[in-house]
Amino acid sequence: MQFFKVKTVEETFALIEENIPAIEQTVVRELGEALNDILAVPVVAKENVPSFDRSTVDGYAVRAKDTYGSSESMPGFLTVAGEVKMGEVPDAVVRHGEAVYAPTGGMMPKGSDSVIMIEHCEDVEGLLNTYKQVAPGENVIRAGEDIKAGETLLAAGTRLRPQELGALASLGIAEVPVFRKLKVGYLSSGDEIVPYQTKTLVEGQIRDINYLTIAGLANEWNVDVVYGGIVRDDFEEFRGRARELYDQVDCLVLSGGSSVGAKDYTTDVIQSLGDPGVFVHGISIKPGKPTILAMANGKPVIGLPGHPASAMIIFKLFGERILRKLKGEKIERKPERIFAKITKNIPSSMGRADYIRVRLFEKEAEWWAEPIIGKSGLITTLVKSDGIVEISSEKEGVSQGEYVPVIPSR
Numbered sequence: 001m002q003f004f005k006v007k008t009v010e011e012t013f014a015l016i017e018e019n020i021p022a023i024e025q026t027v028v029r030e031l032g033e034a035l036n037d038i039l040a041v042p043v044v045a046k047e048n049v050p051s052f053d054r055s056t057v058d059g060y061a062v063r064a065k066d067t068y069g070s071s072e073s074m075p076g077f078l079t080v081a082g083e084v085k086m087g088e089v090p091d092a093v094v095r096h097g098e099a100v101y102a103p104t105g106g107m108m109p110k111g112s113d114s115v116i117m118i119e120h121c122e123d124v125e126g127l128l129n130t131y132k133q134v135a136p137g138e139n140v141i142r143a144g145e146d147i148k149a150g151e152t153l154l155a156a157g158t159r160l161r162p163q164e165l166g167a168l169a170s171l172g173i174a175e176v177p178v179f180r181k182l183k184v185g186y187l188s189s190g191d192e193i194v195p196y197q198t199k200t201l202v203e204g205q206i207r208d209i210n211y212l213t214i215a216g217l218a219n220e221w222n223v224d225v226v227y228g229g230i231v232r233d234d235f236e237e238f239r240g241r242a243r244e245l246y247d248q249v250d251c252l253v254l255s256g257g258s259s260v261g262a263k264d265y266t267t268d269v270i271q272s273l274g275d276p277g278v279f280v281h282g283i284s285i286k287p288g289k290p291t292i293l294a295m296a297n298g299k300p301v302i303g304l305p306g307h308p309a310s311a312m313i314i315f316k317l318f319g320e321r322i323l324r325k326l327k328g329e330k331i332e333r334k335p336e337r338i339f340a341k342i343t344k345n346i347p348s349s350m351g352r353a354d355y356i357r358v359r360l361f362e363k364e365a366e367w368w369a370e371p372i373i374g375k376s377g378l379i380t381t382l383v384k385s386d387g388i389v390e391i392s393s394e395k396e397g398v399s400q401g402e403y404v405p406v407i408p409s410r
């Protein structure tokens with residue numbers, strides 16, 4: 001009997017960091033299509049944003065000094081010397097004792113340094129009564145305050161979120177070099193597994209669940225999935241089909257047969273794909289202990305445990321990291337966790353990380369996590385769950401009422 005040399009979750013993350021390279025090929029993408037793509041080169045700003053000083057309110061551009069001492073009971077008086085038109089360079093100039101009407105976003109007229117909001121002043125036939133003083137720079141965005149010409153706005157490896165697209169748009173950058181979209185191959189294995197479209201099952205058969213859950217996650221992460229179908233527990237067939245799919249993709253995901261049973265060929269199939277081969281077989285985690293991670297001739301291969309909840313949890317925890325590295329993403333994501341109080345004591349073994357499916361609910365302005373008990377072969381444990389509680393390997397379980405980190409899934 002073969003035994004796993006299990007790695008901890010942290011060791012596995014470190015090995016992923018060490019072993020997975022970024023793909024090299026890039027494409028130029030129209031900005032409107034680039035959401036969630038990974039920038040392949042740094043972006044240096046060629047101009048200031050905004051390119052001119054601009055008012056942030058509807059009001060009157062003034063010299064701040066001219067408003068000093070103004071109050072409701074003791075207003076100041078300024079002469080209205082014109083108005084700013086949107087999208088135009090103002091003709092009007094603000095001299096000592098003058099004010100020029102400036103709408104929100106309008107260019108600041110020469111001579112002015114601040115804007116008094118219309119609520120705080122009153123134009124009485126060309127004489128502006130000011131009821132409040134403003135400070136220099138108040139209600140003004142300066143040229144270059146958002147982005148300065150010459151500054152590195154984004155580093156290579158940045159994932160383009162909506163806000164990054166907005167910043168690039170402000171600079172007029174309409175096309176960006178990004179790493180090309182990844183292709184992930186997925187193959188199910190097992191004599192008992194049949195296509196999910198199968199109407200009537202023969203005794204002993206199981207419809208393929210993992211293809212849809214794994215492809216669904218991959219689609220959420222902006223990668224294309226190539227489905228390789230289902231292979232029987234036959235080494236030659238498995239190896240041939242895995243190789244065919246491997247040749248077409250950047251990363252191969254195999255489900256089932258990852259354990260150490262007589263018909264668990266996944267490890268041998270993975271080893272046949274190329275060197276250096278398996279770098280993790282077995283993780284000190286529940287569920288999902290028999291996970292396999294490998295690098296075969298520069299391409300990552302992931303052997304997921306067959307049980308549907310295990311496969312999904314493992315792919316979410318490790319598959320997502322592998323794909324991010326492969327995509328060229330360099331800026332580390334911040335953990336997406338909420339803290340909730342656990343409703344029950346959950347025992348766990350020291351040295352093993354546990355991921356407990358939970359339902360989340362709010363009570364007295366706090367989030368509570370109620371464990372969903374059920375085996376990792378039950379997909380509905382994930383259907384019913386709103387997230388997964390992480391009990392790290394240093395802990396011997398958690399006690400009722402304790403705050404626990406939850407990775408939300410809904």
Ligand SMILES: Nc1nc2c(c(=O)[nH]1)N[C@H]1C(S)=C(S)[C@@H](COP(=O)(O)OP(=O)(O)OC[C@H]3O[C@@H](n4cnc5c(N)ncnc54)[C@H](O)[C@@H]3O)O[C@H]1N2
Nearest residue numbers: 188206207208209210256257258259264304305306307310
């Ligand atoms: N002696 C031991 N046996 C097992 C161990 C162990 O440490 N020692 N680990 C158990 C754990 S934990 C898991 S998880 C499973 C993983 O086994 P495999 O990766 O080899 O998976 P299979 O045996 O192929 O399948 C397990 C189970 O899941 C069903 N399955 C598989 N693929 C699909 C699919 N695409 N859609 C739906 N369901 C699927 C399959 O029918 C089995 O019922 O090993 C334990 N055994």
Ligand code: MOO
Nearest residue numbers: 287288289310376
């Ligand atoms: O670790 Mo397995 O994934 O319990 O079912």
